[in-house]
Amino acid sequence: MAYQLLNPGKRIPLERESNSRMKLLIYQPDGHPLENVLRQGLTTKGHEIESFFFPDIAALTAGLRQASGGDIILILVPPDKKELSRLAMMRAPLLDKKIILILPDNREETISTAHRLHPRYISDADGDFSDTIAVLSKMIGNAGSHAPGELIADPAHG
Amino acid sequence: MASVLIVDDDPAIADILSRIVKKLGHSSTSASDVRMGMDHLASGEFDVVLLDVFLPDGNGLEMIPGIKESHHAPEIIIITAFGDPDSAELAIKNGAWDYILKPSPTESIMLTIKRALAYRKEKQAAATPRLLRRDDIIGSSPQLTRALERVALGASTKANVLITGETGTGKELFARAIHRNSERSKRRFVVVDCASLPDSLVESTLFGHEKGAYTGADKEREGLIKQANGGTLFLDEIGELPLGSQKALLRVIQEHRFRPVSGKKEIEVDFRLISATNRNLEKMATAGEFRQDLLYRIRTFGIQTPPLRKRKQDIKKLSVFYINKLCDIYAEETKGFSSEFFESLQQHDWPGNVRELFNTLEEAMSVAGREPILYSYHLPTIIRVAAAKKTITASAASPAPDENLGSLNGLEAFNSKNFLKINTFRDTMERKYLQRLTLLTNGNRKEACRISGLSRTRLFELLKKHELSKYLRKKTEAAVG
Known part of the structure; x- marks a missing residue:
């Protein structure tokens, strides 16, 4: 089984969804390479997943509110330590969500701040995101109530 | 004894x-x-x-x-x-x-x-600590209290803790509470989601790797075990850890040292281990799917998180807490609740436990928008229909004991000395009729009007009179299904 990535790159506003379809909420600066990796790297089949990209924290907060109910996976790509700290400060709306965190650097202080968000996976912005795609794939497989499946990464991205 | x-x-x-x-x-x-x-x-x-x-x-x-x-x-x-x-x-x-x-x-x-x-x-x-920082663990049921006593005890020891319980019962919250109440509370709480890690990433994520350890490892990476040094390592869904990695983990737990993938030097580490699972590790060990020696090591101290259906008395407190939290996060006015809102929540069995309850409340709040009070019609249809069915089934099983009618199954009521006023009898039968009508039509107003011959206005009036409006589906829902 594999999955369908609906509207990759779709931005707010979100329409309120009454179903419990899985949603990917991605916070990243405009033009970040992860967007292309997600667009190109995920093959579409079967299961429905929606993805929503948010360029700033305010938009992410609004998106979280609108995407309520059902499974949500957050991919957070703060551009620097300051933005990561801002995310850590707003912990409450993020705490119950599954978070994949892409760190801007690997300094001790950055890592400590990152763990305050209790992410399910941490990676760094220097890589090709193949590890992130692999983890995301498994998370989606686990969340699908039937059988685990996989997202198929674009060979170009591992 | x-x-x-x-x-x-x-x-x-x-x-x-x-x-x-x-x-x-x-x-x-x-x-x-x-x-x-x-x-x-x-x-x-x-x-x-x-x-x-x-x-x-x-x-x-x-x-x-x-x-x-x-x-x-x-x-x-x-x-x-x-x-x-x-x-x-x-x-x-x-x-x-x-x-x-x-x-x-x-x-x-x-x-x-x-x-x-x-x-x-x-x-x-x-x-035993006198005060326990519970954070977001809400409720006062005996089942939860017992579990919290274990959290307090677990936090006061250095023992490895294994938290077991169904999905959505808050195992991670319990793990955080142990950390927050332990002597390591100022240090990191590092989560490893064993269920989300592909087999190929488990060891490099846990132990880190040297540059060139494998294709794509273009630089050195620090593992989560090292990042947890001095603090708490939380292995969530430990039952999903591959057998090969279990052996490596056992060695770290026993010897407090490890070697990164392709690393030459051993690294000493000091962490407190908390693990969680919704699986039966005993059975897995018997079936050879989980190492028995690792199981002995990780479950030095056990805590079981109770399912929500066994602590339904906590539903109201949990709901008030969570809605207030959402209002706070989204800077909205605090919301009130109708009693029927809680009644509907109480009727559901919550197989997804607290997580399902919170998701439901988020949906209800989203539907309610700026309305100041949450009513049961703000809840998802599946919850309201289940509640209606349960109420009506219970009512059918015990014929109106609370309405002081005596038996209406035969003619006894008419021979009774407490012969009913006709209005009381009519009201009771009318209520029963409407209950069965909403159940039969699954809350579909159009269908209910067709079967009963009532106009829409009259149907609404009667349902309102008997406080049964909550069983009617909203127009949009009826249109969908």
């Missing part, structure tokens, strides 16, 4: 000790070898272990570290043969509470056991 585990391969000695324990008013369990002893320790809660040194499958002294780290960390009294002072010394050095010489007078054995139990009682009273 205390519980004593006797580990001795001599049935006569075990029998004597068992009778002494019974005479003291306590219960005992016997094991004839190391393996059986460890099995009992894993599944039961003991206050004292009476431990022989020479056992058929090993030396009892080697069991001491495992016993001290076991579920209940019982006191250990070594049973050693007269003339074997070295064993006695070694036992005490290894942390045994005392030793008994074989043979020994009954009174002497009784005194040693009594002292060990008195010491244990004092130790436990001192160890």
Whole structure:
């Protein structure tokens, strides 16, 4: 089984969804390479997943509110330590969500701040995101109530 | 009454000790070898272990570290043969509470056991923290209170904790609470989601890797175990960890050192381990899917999170807490609740536990928008229909006991001295009719009007009069399904 990535790159506003379809909420600066990796790297089949990209924290907060109910996976790509700290400060709306965190650097202080968000996976912005795609794939497989499946990464991205 | 585990391969000695324990008013369990002893320790809660040194499958002294780290960390009294002072010394050095010489007078054995139990009682009273920071763990049901007592105890020890419970019962919250109440609370709480890690990433994520360790490893990476140094490592869904990685993890837990993938140098590490699973690790171990030795190590102290259906009295508190939290996050006015809102929540069995409840509340709040009060019609249809069915089923099973009608099943009511006023009778039957009508039509207003012959306005009036409007589906929902 594999999955369908609906509207990759779709931005707010979100329409309120009454179903419990899985949603990917991605916070990243405009033009970040992860967007292309997600667009190109995920093959579409079967299961429905929606993805929503948010360029700033305010938009992410609004998106979280609108995407309520059902499974949500957050991919957070703060551009620097300051933005990561801002995310850590707003912990409450993020705490119950599954978070994949892409760190801007690997300094001790950055890592400590990152763990305050209790992410399910941490990676760094220097890589090709193949590890992130692999983890995301498994998370989606686990969340699908039937059988685990996989997202198929674009060979170009591992 | 205390519980004593006797580990001795001599049935006569075990029998004597068992009778002494019974005479003291306590219960005992016997094991004839190391393996059986460890099995009992894993599944039961003991206050004292009476431990022989020479056992058929090993030396009892080697069991001491495992016993001290076991579920209940019982006191250990070594049973050693007269003339074997070295064993006695070694036992005490290894942390045994005392030793008994074989043979020994009954009174002497009784005194040693009594002292060990008195010491244990004092130790436990001192160890239990008076205040527990519960954070987001909400509720006051006996089931939750018992679990929180275990959290308090677990936080006060250094033991490895295994949290078990159904999906959505808040195992991670419990793990965080243990960390926040422990002496490591100022250090990192590092989460490893074992279920989300592909097999190929498990070891590099846990242990880190050197540059060039494998294709794509273009630089050195620090593992989560190292990042947890000084703090707490939380292995969520540990049952999903591949067998190969379990061996490597066992070594880290035992030796507090590890080697990154392709690394040449060992790294020393000090972390407190908390694991969680919704799977039956015992069964998995029996089936060869989980290492028995790792299981012994990770479940030194066990905590079970109760399912929401067994603590329904907490639903109201949980709901108020979560809605207030959402209002706070989204800077909205605090919302009120109608009583029927809680009634509907109470009727559901919540197979997805607290997580399902919170998702439902988020949906309700989203539907309610700026409305100041949450009503049951803000809840998802599936919850309201289930609630309606349960209410009506219960009502049908016991014919209107709360309406003081007596039996209406036959003509008895009409022969009764308490003959009903016609309006009371009509109202009751009208209510029953409407309940069955909404159930039959699954809350579809159009269908309800068609079957009953009532106009829409009249149907709404009657449902409102009998406080049954909550069973009617909203227009949009009816259109969908």
